Amino acid sequence: MRTADGLSQRQERILAYIHEFMHRHGYPPSIRDIQTDLKISSTSVVAYNLKALQEKGKLNRDGKVSRGITLPNQVAGAQPINHIRYHRVPMLGVITAGSPLPNPEDTTTTDHDVIEVPAELAPEDKLKDVYALRVRGQSMIDALIDDNDIVLLRFQETAENGQMVAAMLLDENAVTLKKFYHEGQRIRLQPANTTMEPIYAVPENVRIQGRVVGVLRSLV
Amino acid sequence: MRTADGLSQRQERILAYIHEFMHRHGYPPSIRDIQTDLKISSTSVVAYNLKALQEKGKLNRDGKVSRGITLPNQVAGAQPINHIRYHRVPMLGVITAGSPLPNPEDTTTTDHDVIEVPAELAPEDKLKDVYALRVRGQSMIDALIDDNDIVLLRFQETAENGQMVAAMLLDENAVTLKKFYHEGQRIRLQPANTTMEPIYAVPENVRIQGRVVGVLRSLV
DNA sequence: CACTTGACAGCACAAGTGTTTGATTGCTAT
DNA sequence: ATAGCAATCAAACACTTGTGCTGTCAAGTG
Numbered sequence: 001m002r003t004a005d006g007l008s009q010r011q012e013r014i015l016a017y018i019h020e021f022m023h024r025h026g027y028p029p030s031i032r033d034i035q036t037d038l039k040i041s042s043t044s045v046v047a048y049n050l051k052a053l054q055e056k057g058k059l060n061r062d063g064k065v066s067r068g069i070t071l072p073n074q075v076a077g078a079q080p081i082n083h084i085r086y087h088r089v090p091m092l093g094v095i096t097a098g099s100p101l102p103n104p105e106d107t108t109t110t111d112h113d114v115i116e117v118p119a120e121l122a123p124e125d126k127l128k129d130v131y132a133l134r135v136r137g138q139s140m141i142d143a144l145i146d147d148n149d150i151v152l153l154r155f156q157e158t159a160e161n162g163q164m165v166a167a168m169l170l171d172e173n174a175v176t177l178k179k180f181y182h183e184g185q186r187i188r189l190q191p192a193n194t195t196m197e198p199i200y201a202v203p204e205n206v207r208i209q210g211r212v213v214g215v216l217r218s219l220v
Numbered sequence: 221m222r223t224a225d226g227l228s229q230r231q232e233r234i235l236a237y238i239h240e241f242m243h244r245h246g247y248p249p250s251i252r253d254i255q256t257d258l259k260i261s262s263t264s265v266v267a268y269n270l271k272a273l274q275e276k277g278k279l280n281r282d283g284k285v286s287r288g289i290t291l292p293n294q295v296a297g298a299q300p301i302n303h304i305r306y307h308r309v310p311m312l313g314v315i316t317a318g319s320p321l322p323n324p325e326d327t328t329t330t331d332h333d334v335i336e337v338p339a340e341l342a343p344e345d346k347l348k349d350v351y352a353l354r355v356r357g358q359s360m361i362d363a364l365i366d367d368n369d370i371v372l373l374r375f376q377e378t379a380e381n382g383q384m385v386a387a388m389l390l391d392e393n394a395v396t397l398k399k400f401y402h403e404g405q406r407i408r409l410q411p412a413n414t415t416m417e418p419i420y421a422v423p424e425n426v427r428i429q430g431r432v433v434g435v436l437r438s439l440v
Numbered sequence: 441c442a443c444t445t446g447a448c449a450g451c452a453c454a455a456g457t458g459t460t461t462g463a464t465t466g467c468t469a470t
Numbered sequence: 471a472t473a474g475c476a477a478t479c480a481a482a483c484a485c486t487t488g489t490g491c492t493g494t495c496a497a498g499t500g
Contacts, residue, residue, distance in 0.1 A: 016427075020375050028247050030286070041480075048477075215436070262451085263489085268447070284489085
Protein backbone atom coordinates (compact mmCIF):
# COMPACT_ATOMS: atom_id res chain seq x y z
CA MET A 1 0.00 0.00 0.00
CA ARG A 2 1.22 3.45 -0.83
CA THR A 3 0.38 6.65 0.85
CA ALA A 4 -0.19 10.03 -0.68
CA ASP A 5 3.48 10.88 -0.57
CA GLY A 6 4.46 7.83 -2.56
CA LEU A 7 5.95 6.29 0.53
CA SER A 8 5.25 2.76 1.67
CA GLN A 9 3.87 2.19 5.12
CA ARG A 10 7.24 0.97 6.24
CA GLN A 11 8.91 4.06 4.90
CA GLU A 12 6.40 6.25 6.69
CA ARG A 13 7.07 4.47 9.92
CA ILE A 14 10.80 4.71 9.51
CA LEU A 15 10.59 8.40 8.80
CA ALA A 16 8.37 9.01 11.78
CA TYR A 17 10.67 6.96 13.95
CA ILE A 18 13.70 8.96 12.90
CA HIS A 19 11.87 12.14 13.79
CA GLU A 20 10.88 10.79 17.12
CA PHE A 21 14.30 9.36 17.91
CA MET A 22 16.13 12.55 17.11
CA HIS A 23 13.64 14.47 19.09
CA ARG A 24 14.18 12.28 22.08
CA HIS A 25 17.91 11.67 21.94
CA GLY A 26 19.33 14.68 20.20
CA TYR A 27 21.17 12.59 17.62
CA PRO A 28 20.06 10.31 14.80
CA PRO A 29 19.33 6.60 15.19
CA SER A 30 21.54 3.87 13.80
CA ILE A 31 20.19 1.40 11.30
CA ARG A 32 19.96 -1.17 14.05
CA ASP A 33 18.08 1.21 16.32
CA ILE A 34 15.48 1.47 13.61
CA GLN A 35 15.51 -2.25 12.94
CA THR A 36 15.06 -3.21 16.57
CA ASP A 37 12.42 -0.73 17.60
CA LEU A 38 10.38 -1.17 14.45
CA LYS A 39 10.80 -4.94 14.65
CA ILE A 40 12.21 -5.26 11.16
CA SER A 41 13.91 -8.53 10.56
CA SER A 42 17.03 -7.34 8.81
CA THR A 43 19.28 -4.33 8.69
CA SER A 44 19.33 -4.58 4.94
CA VAL A 45 15.63 -3.82 4.83
CA VAL A 46 16.23 -0.65 6.74
CA ALA A 47 19.09 0.27 4.45
CA TYR A 48 16.93 -0.50 1.46
CA ASN A 49 14.17 1.79 2.64
CA LEU A 50 16.54 4.50 3.78
CA LYS A 51 17.93 4.58 0.29
CA ALA A 52 14.41 4.88 -1.08
CA LEU A 53 13.63 7.69 1.34
CA GLN A 54 16.80 9.42 0.35
CA GLU A 55 15.95 9.21 -3.33
CA LYS A 56 12.58 10.69 -2.55
CA GLY A 57 14.22 13.57 -0.79
CA LYS A 58 12.83 12.75 2.62
CA LEU A 59 16.20 12.60 4.27
CA ASN A 60 19.91 12.94 3.66
CA ARG A 61 22.70 10.60 4.60
CA ASP A 62 26.40 11.04 5.11
CA GLY A 63 27.63 7.80 3.63
CA LYS A 64 29.51 5.38 5.84
CA VAL A 65 29.27 7.68 8.81
CA SER A 66 27.41 6.10 11.67
CA ARG A 67 24.17 7.83 12.55
CA GLY A 68 24.75 10.08 9.58
CA ILE A 69 21.09 10.75 8.91
CA THR A 70 19.80 14.28 8.62
CA LEU A 71 16.29 15.51 7.98
CA PRO A 72 16.06 18.26 5.39
CA ASN A 73 13.43 20.38 7.06
CA GLN A 74 15.15 20.34 10.33
CA VAL A 75 17.58 22.92 11.48
CA ALA A 76 20.77 20.99 11.95
CA GLY A 77 21.35 20.08 15.53
CA ALA A 78 18.50 18.73 17.52
CA GLN A 79 18.85 21.33 20.16
CA PRO A 80 18.36 24.69 18.53
CA ILE A 81 19.54 27.58 20.52
CA ASN A 82 19.33 31.18 19.64
CA HIS A 83 16.31 31.89 17.53
CA ILE A 84 13.94 30.89 20.27
CA ARG A 85 11.29 33.29 21.32
CA TYR A 86 9.80 33.06 24.73
CA HIS A 87 8.83 35.45 27.39
CA ARG A 88 8.79 35.43 31.10
CA VAL A 89 5.49 36.26 32.70
CA PRO A 90 4.70 36.54 36.40
CA MET A 91 2.10 34.21 37.82
CA LEU A 92 0.22 36.36 40.26
CA GLY A 93 -2.41 34.04 41.66
CA VAL A 94 -5.89 32.78 41.18
CA ILE A 95 -8.94 34.39 39.64
CA THR A 96 -12.49 33.26 40.01
CA ALA A 97 -14.39 32.76 36.84
CA GLY A 98 -17.65 32.16 38.67
CA SER A 99 -19.18 34.48 41.19
CA PRO A 100 -16.79 37.08 42.47
CA LEU A 101 -14.94 35.99 45.55
CA PRO A 102 -12.63 38.02 47.70
CA ASN A 103 -9.14 37.72 46.41
CA PRO A 104 -8.15 34.33 47.72
CA GLU A 105 -4.69 34.02 49.13
CA ASP A 106 -5.66 30.49 49.56
CA THR A 107 -4.65 26.96 48.94
CA THR A 108 -1.80 25.26 47.30
CA THR A 109 -1.31 27.82 44.60
CA THR A 110 1.41 29.74 46.32
CA ASP A 111 3.02 30.18 42.99
CA HIS A 112 3.71 33.85 42.85
CA ASP A 113 6.08 32.35 40.36
CA VAL A 114 7.07 33.15 36.90
CA ILE A 115 6.10 31.08 33.93
CA GLU A 116 7.52 30.94 30.46
CA VAL A 117 5.19 31.62 27.61
CA PRO A 118 5.53 31.10 23.90
CA ALA A 119 6.11 34.31 22.09
CA GLU A 120 3.00 33.72 20.03
CA LEU A 121 0.87 34.28 23.09
CA ALA A 122 2.53 37.41 24.36
CA PRO A 123 3.73 39.85 21.73
CA GLU A 124 7.05 41.41 22.49
CA ASP A 125 6.06 45.03 22.26
CA LYS A 126 3.37 44.83 24.86
CA LEU A 127 4.90 42.16 26.94
CA LYS A 128 5.89 44.07 30.01
CA ASP A 129 2.30 44.44 31.11
CA VAL A 130 1.38 40.79 30.81
CA TYR A 131 0.76 38.55 33.80
CA ALA A 132 -0.79 35.17 34.44
CA LEU A 133 -3.62 33.93 36.64
CA ARG A 134 -4.99 30.49 37.27
CA VAL A 135 -8.71 30.15 36.66
CA ARG A 136 -11.16 28.79 39.20
CA GLY A 137 -14.65 27.94 38.04
CA GLN A 138 -16.31 27.29 34.74
CA SER A 139 -18.16 30.47 34.00
CA MET A 140 -16.08 31.05 30.88
CA ILE A 141 -16.46 27.58 29.49
CA ASP A 142 -18.13 28.77 26.30
CA ALA A 143 -15.09 30.87 25.60
CA LEU A 144 -12.97 27.75 25.79
CA ILE A 145 -11.62 28.61 29.18
CA ASP A 146 -12.00 25.88 31.74
CA ASP A 147 -11.40 25.46 35.43
CA ASN A 148 -7.70 25.28 36.24
CA ASP A 149 -6.62 26.87 32.98
CA ILE A 150 -4.03 29.60 33.10
CA VAL A 151 -5.01 32.89 31.52
CA LEU A 152 -2.61 35.56 30.40
CA LEU A 153 -3.75 39.12 30.93
CA ARG A 154 -2.39 42.39 29.73
CA PHE A 155 -2.78 45.13 32.27
CA GLN A 156 -5.16 47.83 31.13
CA GLU A 157 -7.81 49.86 32.90
CA THR A 158 -10.15 50.23 30.00
CA ALA A 159 -11.77 47.72 27.71
CA GLU A 160 -13.95 47.60 24.67
CA ASN A 161 -17.24 45.82 24.43
CA GLY A 162 -16.93 42.08 24.17
CA GLN A 163 -13.39 41.87 25.47
CA MET A 164 -12.64 39.41 28.19
CA VAL A 165 -11.34 41.09 31.29
CA ALA A 166 -10.45 40.64 34.91
CA ALA A 167 -12.83 43.02 36.65
CA MET A 168 -12.82 44.05 40.28
CA LEU A 169 -16.03 44.94 42.05
CA LEU A 170 -14.89 47.55 44.50
CA ASP A 171 -17.69 47.23 46.97
CA GLU A 172 -17.05 43.53 47.35
CA ASN A 173 -13.28 43.64 46.99
CA ALA A 174 -13.70 40.77 44.57
CA VAL A 175 -12.13 39.99 41.19
CA THR A 176 -13.77 37.94 38.47
CA LEU A 177 -13.20 36.91 34.90
CA LYS A 178 -15.93 38.10 32.57
CA LYS A 179 -16.73 39.59 29.22
CA PHE A 180 -17.08 43.34 29.38
CA TYR A 181 -19.96 45.41 27.97
CA HIS A 182 -20.52 49.09 28.61
CA GLU A 183 -24.26 49.66 28.19
CA GLY A 184 -25.36 53.25 28.69
CA GLN A 185 -24.97 54.09 32.36
CA ARG A 186 -24.13 50.65 33.54
CA ILE A 187 -21.60 47.92 32.94
CA ARG A 188 -22.53 44.34 32.22
CA LEU A 189 -20.11 41.59 33.16
CA GLN A 190 -21.13 38.57 31.16
CA PRO A 191 -20.04 35.00 31.85
CA ALA A 192 -19.40 32.83 28.84
CA ASN A 193 -21.65 30.14 30.17
CA THR A 194 -25.26 29.89 29.12
CA THR A 195 -26.32 28.67 32.53
CA MET A 196 -25.03 31.72 34.36
CA GLU A 197 -26.39 35.22 34.70
CA PRO A 198 -24.54 38.46 34.03
CA ILE A 199 -23.56 40.91 36.72
CA TYR A 200 -24.59 44.55 36.39
CA ALA A 201 -22.72 47.34 38.03
CA VAL A 202 -22.15 51.07 37.85
CA PRO A 203 -18.87 52.19 36.33
CA GLU A 204 -17.68 53.67 39.63
CA ASN A 205 -17.84 50.26 41.20
CA VAL A 206 -15.84 48.45 38.51
CA ARG A 207 -12.14 48.55 38.04
CA ILE A 208 -10.66 46.65 35.15
CA GLN A 209 -7.41 44.96 35.99
CA GLY A 210 -6.49 43.50 32.67
CA ARG A 211 -7.62 41.92 29.47
CA VAL A 212 -7.25 38.25 28.58
CA VAL A 213 -4.79 37.71 25.77
CA GLY A 214 -3.93 34.04 26.12
CA VAL A 215 -4.90 30.71 27.57
CA LEU A 216 -2.84 27.73 28.65
CA ARG A 217 -4.31 24.42 29.64
CA SER A 218 -2.86 21.14 30.80
CA LEU A 219 -4.65 17.90 29.99
CA VAL A 220 -2.14 15.64 31.66
CA MET B 221 45.54 27.69 31.79
CA ARG B 222 42.00 27.65 32.98
CA THR B 223 39.17 29.78 31.79
CA ALA B 224 36.38 31.35 33.75
CA ASP B 225 34.30 28.20 33.48
CA GLY B 226 36.94 26.04 35.04
CA LEU B 227 37.60 24.47 31.66
CA SER B 228 41.00 23.99 30.14
CA GLN B 229 41.71 25.56 26.78
CA ARG B 230 41.51 22.17 25.19
CA GLN B 231 38.14 21.53 26.77
CA GLU B 232 36.90 24.88 25.57
CA ARG B 233 38.00 24.04 22.07
CA ILE B 234 36.39 20.63 22.16
CA LEU B 235 33.13 22.07 23.42
CA ALA B 236 33.11 24.75 20.77
CA TYR B 237 33.94 22.17 18.13
CA ILE B 238 31.03 19.97 19.17
CA HIS B 239 28.69 22.91 18.91
CA GLU B 240 29.99 23.83 15.54
CA PHE B 241 29.96 20.28 14.25
CA MET B 242 26.39 19.67 15.30
CA HIS B 243 25.31 22.88 13.72
CA ARG B 244 27.02 21.96 10.50
CA HIS B 245 26.11 18.29 10.24
CA GLY B 246 22.96 17.86 12.26
CA TYR B 247 24.44 15.08 14.34
CA PRO B 248 27.21 14.88 16.91
CA PRO B 249 30.87 14.22 16.08
CA SER B 250 32.66 11.01 16.87
CA ILE B 251 35.71 11.01 19.09
CA ARG B 252 37.88 10.63 16.04
CA ASP B 253 36.20 13.54 14.31
CA ILE B 254 37.23 15.67 17.24
CA GLN B 255 40.68 14.17 17.34
CA THR B 256 41.38 14.74 13.68
CA ASP B 257 40.01 18.23 13.27
CA LEU B 258 41.49 19.49 16.48
CA LYS B 259 44.77 17.74 15.68
CA ILE B 260 44.82 15.89 18.95
CA SER B 261 47.27 13.05 18.94
CA SER B 262 45.14 10.37 20.54
CA THR B 263 41.54 9.35 20.87
CA SER B 264 42.12 8.71 24.52
CA VAL B 265 42.88 12.37 25.07
CA VAL B 266 39.53 13.26 23.58
CA ALA B 267 37.82 10.66 25.71
CA TYR B 268 39.64 11.96 28.74
CA ASN B 269 38.47 15.50 28.17
CA LEU B 270 34.97 14.48 27.24
CA LYS B 271 34.72 12.74 30.56
CA ALA B 272 35.92 15.89 32.28
CA LEU B 273 33.39 17.99 30.39
CA GLN B 274 30.69 15.56 31.33
CA GLU B 275 31.58 15.75 35.00
CA LYS B 276 31.43 19.51 34.77
CA GLY B 277 27.95 19.27 33.32
CA LYS B 278 28.88 20.76 29.97
CA LEU B 279 27.57 17.82 27.99
CA ASN B 280 25.92 14.45 28.29
CA ARG B 281 26.91 11.18 26.76
CA ASP B 282 25.01 8.03 25.98
CA GLY B 283 27.62 5.46 26.85
CA LYS B 284 28.91 3.15 24.14
CA VAL B 285 26.62 4.69 21.59
CA SER B 286 28.56 6.17 18.75
CA ARG B 287 28.16 9.90 18.41
CA GLY B 288 26.09 9.79 21.57
CA ILE B 289 26.96 13.28 22.67
CA THR B 290 24.21 15.70 23.61
CA LEU B 291 24.45 19.25 24.75
CA PRO B 292 22.24 20.40 27.58
CA ASN B 293 19.74 23.11 26.80
CA GLN B 294 21.26 26.49 27.03
CA VAL B 295 19.48 29.75 26.91
CA ALA B 296 21.73 31.92 24.86
CA GLY B 297 23.42 34.54 26.92
CA ALA B 298 21.01 34.38 29.77
CA GLN B 299 21.89 33.28 33.23
CA PRO B 300 19.93 30.27 34.34
CA ILE B 301 17.27 31.32 36.76
CA ASN B 302 16.67 28.48 39.06
CA HIS B 303 13.22 28.87 40.46
CA ILE B 304 11.66 29.22 37.05
CA ARG B 305 10.24 26.16 35.49
CA TYR B 306 9.97 26.01 31.78
CA HIS B 307 10.69 23.56 29.06
CA ARG B 308 11.61 23.77 25.46
CA VAL B 309 9.34 21.94 23.09
CA PRO B 310 9.76 21.61 19.34
CA MET B 311 7.00 22.97 17.14
CA LEU B 312 6.76 20.39 14.41
CA GLY B 313 3.99 21.70 12.23
CA VAL B 314 0.28 21.77 11.69
CA ILE B 315 -2.36 19.18 12.43
CA THR B 316 -5.83 19.07 11.04
CA ALA B 317 -8.62 18.74 13.52
CA GLY B 318 -11.25 18.35 10.86
CA SER B 319 -11.15 15.88 8.02
CA PRO B 320 -7.76 14.32 7.59
CA LEU B 321 -5.49 16.12 5.21
CA PRO B 322 -2.16 14.94 3.89
CA ASN B 323 0.60 15.43 6.34
CA PRO B 324 2.01 18.88 5.65
CA GLU B 325 5.44 17.62 6.44
CA ASP B 326 7.05 19.32 3.51
CA THR B 327 5.40 22.67 3.57
CA THR B 328 6.80 25.85 4.87
CA THR B 329 5.30 25.18 8.24
CA THR B 330 7.85 22.61 9.21
CA ASP B 331 10.47 25.06 10.29
CA HIS B 332 11.13 23.09 13.41
CA ASP B 333 10.53 25.99 15.68
CA VAL B 334 10.80 25.68 19.34
CA ILE B 335 8.44 27.12 21.87
CA GLU B 336 8.74 27.55 25.56
CA VAL B 337 6.12 25.96 27.71
CA PRO B 338 5.29 26.35 31.38
CA ALA B 339 6.44 23.38 33.37
CA GLU B 340 2.87 22.77 34.47
CA LEU B 341 1.99 21.67 30.97
CA ALA B 342 4.92 19.39 30.36
CA PRO B 343 6.17 17.40 33.35
CA GLU B 344 9.90 17.07 33.52
CA ASP B 345 10.14 13.33 33.63
CA LYS B 346 8.25 12.79 30.44
CA LEU B 347 9.31 15.93 28.71
CA LYS B 348 11.57 14.37 26.14
CA ASP B 349 8.63 13.03 24.23
CA VAL B 350 6.60 16.21 24.08
CA TYR B 351 6.15 18.23 20.92
CA ALA B 352 3.79 20.90 19.68
CA LEU B 353 1.47 21.23 16.72
CA ARG B 354 -0.76 24.04 15.60
CA VAL B 355 -4.39 23.08 15.15
CA ARG B 356 -6.36 23.68 11.98
CA GLY B 357 -10.12 23.25 12.08
CA GLN B 358 -12.74 23.19 14.75
CA SER B 359 -13.55 19.53 15.12
CA MET B 360 -12.34 19.51 18.70
CA ILE B 361 -14.24 22.58 19.79
CA ASP B 362 -16.21 20.73 22.44
CA ALA B 363 -12.95 19.73 24.04
CA LEU B 364 -12.01 23.38 24.31
CA ILE B 365 -9.58 23.19 21.46
CA ASP B 366 -10.14 25.76 18.77
CA ASP B 367 -8.75 26.56 15.37
CA ASN B 368 -5.25 27.99 15.59
CA ASP B 369 -4.63 26.70 19.09
CA ILE B 370 -1.35 25.00 19.83
CA VAL B 371 -1.58 21.50 21.24
CA LEU B 372 1.18 19.75 23.11
CA LEU B 373 1.50 16.05 22.44
CA ARG B 374 3.48 13.37 24.12
CA PHE B 375 4.78 10.80 21.70
CA GLN B 376 3.23 7.39 22.22
CA GLU B 377 2.01 4.73 19.86
CA THR B 378 -0.78 3.41 21.99
CA ALA B 379 -3.74 5.07 23.62
CA GLU B 380 -6.59 4.28 25.91
CA ASN B 381 -10.21 4.84 25.12
CA GLY B 382 -11.27 8.43 25.31
CA GLN B 383 -7.81 9.88 25.09
CA MET B 384 -7.21 12.62 22.60
CA VAL B 385 -4.58 11.65 20.06
CA ALA B 386 -2.92 12.58 16.82
CA ALA B 387 -3.78 9.64 14.60
CA MET B 388 -2.40 8.89 11.19
CA LEU B 389 -4.50 7.09 8.61
CA LEU B 390 -1.87 5.19 6.69
CA ASP B 391 -3.80 4.70 3.50
CA GLU B 392 -4.37 8.42 3.20
CA ASN B 393 -1.10 9.55 4.70
CA ALA B 394 -3.17 11.93 6.73
CA VAL B 395 -2.92 12.98 10.32
CA THR B 396 -5.83 14.19 12.36
CA LEU B 397 -6.67 15.15 15.90
CA LYS B 398 -9.38 12.98 17.41
CA LYS B 399 -10.54 11.13 20.45
CA PHE B 400 -9.52 7.50 20.36
CA TYR B 401 -11.82 4.53 20.97
CA HIS B 402 -10.92 0.92 20.34
CA GLU B 403 -14.19 -0.90 19.69
CA GLY B 404 -13.79 -4.59 19.04
CA GLN B 405 -12.14 -5.05 15.68
CA ARG B 406 -12.20 -1.43 14.68
CA ILE B 407 -11.04 1.93 15.86
CA ARG B 408 -13.31 4.94 16.14
CA LEU B 409 -11.80 8.37 15.83
CA GLN B 410 -14.28 10.74 17.33
CA PRO B 411 -14.31 14.50 16.83
CA ALA B 412 -15.29 16.58 19.82
CA ASN B 413 -17.85 18.45 17.81
CA THR B 414 -21.48 17.43 17.81
CA THR B 415 -21.89 18.41 14.19
CA MET B 416 -19.18 16.09 12.94
CA GLU B 417 -19.14 12.36 12.33
CA PRO B 418 -16.56 9.89 13.61
CA ILE B 419 -14.10 8.07 11.41
CA TYR B 420 -13.92 4.30 11.57
CA ALA B 421 -10.81 2.37 10.63
CA VAL B 422 -9.13 -0.96 11.11
CA PRO B 423 -6.23 -0.99 13.56
CA GLU B 424 -3.70 -1.77 10.84
CA ASN B 425 -4.54 1.47 9.13
CA VAL B 426 -4.17 3.67 12.18
CA ARG B 427 -0.95 4.81 13.71
CA ILE B 428 -1.05 6.91 16.81
CA GLN B 429 1.57 9.60 16.85
CA GLY B 430 0.98 11.10 20.23
CA ARG B 431 -1.47 12.02 22.91
CA VAL B 432 -2.60 15.54 23.67
CA VAL B 433 -1.35 16.72 27.04
CA GLY B 434 -1.71 20.48 26.78
CA VAL B 435 -3.29 23.37 24.96
CA LEU B 436 -2.12 26.91 24.34
CA ARG B 437 -4.26 29.62 22.83
CA SER B 438 -3.74 33.22 21.98
CA LEU B 439 -6.63 35.64 22.15
CA VAL B 440 -4.65 38.67 21.14
C1' DC C 441 64.25 11.76 46.42
C1' DA C 442 60.11 8.85 46.04
C1' DC C 443 55.43 9.45 45.30
C1' DT C 444 51.27 11.24 43.47
C1' DT C 445 48.44 13.59 40.13
C1' DG C 446 46.89 15.70 35.82
C1' DA C 447 47.34 15.71 31.00
C1' DC C 448 48.72 13.47 27.10
C1' DA C 449 50.32 9.72 23.63
C1' DG C 450 50.11 5.35 21.21
C1' DC C 451 48.11 1.19 20.37
C1' DA C 452 45.08 -2.66 20.39
C1' DC C 453 40.68 -4.53 21.12
C1' DA C 454 35.79 -4.96 21.14
C1' DA C 455 31.56 -3.18 20.32
C1' DG C 456 28.77 -0.49 17.29
C1' DT C 457 27.27 0.17 12.73
C1' DG C 458 26.88 0.46 7.50
C1' DT C 459 27.20 -2.49 3.40
C1' DT C 460 27.00 -6.39 0.48
C1' DT C 461 25.62 -10.76 -1.27
C1' DG C 462 22.51 -14.37 -2.21
C1' DA C 463 18.21 -16.37 -1.58
C1' DT C 464 13.09 -16.02 -0.87
C1' DT C 465 8.40 -14.31 -1.38
C1' DG C 466 4.59 -12.23 -3.71
C1' DC C 467 2.90 -9.87 -7.42
C1' DT C 468 2.27 -8.59 -12.36
C1' DA C 469 2.86 -8.55 -17.31
C1' DT C 470 3.91 -11.44 -20.99
C1' DA D 471 3.67 -21.13 -16.79
C1' DT D 472 7.53 -17.99 -17.14
C1' DA D 473 9.99 -13.99 -16.51
C1' DG D 474 10.70 -9.83 -14.20
C1' DC D 475 10.46 -6.76 -10.46
C1' DA D 476 9.85 -4.83 -5.73
C1' DA D 477 10.29 -5.92 -1.17
C1' DT D 478 12.10 -8.71 2.13
C1' DC D 479 15.10 -11.83 4.74
C1' DA D 480 19.42 -13.84 6.75
C1' DA D 481 24.04 -13.88 7.32
C1' DA D 482 28.49 -12.44 6.63
C1' DC D 483 31.66 -8.81 5.95
C1' DA D 484 34.14 -4.44 6.57
C1' DC D 485 34.43 -0.10 8.27
C1' DT D 486 33.60 3.13 12.22
C1' DT D 487 34.04 4.24 16.69
C1' DG D 488 34.23 3.90 21.90
C1' DT D 489 37.09 1.96 25.46
C1' DG D 490 40.99 0.02 27.97
C1' DC D 491 45.66 -0.49 28.80
C1' DT D 492 50.37 0.92 29.14
C1' DG D 493 53.55 4.39 29.15
C1' DT D 494 55.51 9.27 29.18
C1' DC D 495 56.19 13.75 31.01
C1' DA D 496 55.85 17.76 33.86
C1' DA D 497 54.39 19.77 38.10
C1' DG D 498 53.57 19.42 42.52
C1' DT D 499 54.19 17.34 47.55
C1' DG D 500 56.08 15.35 51.74
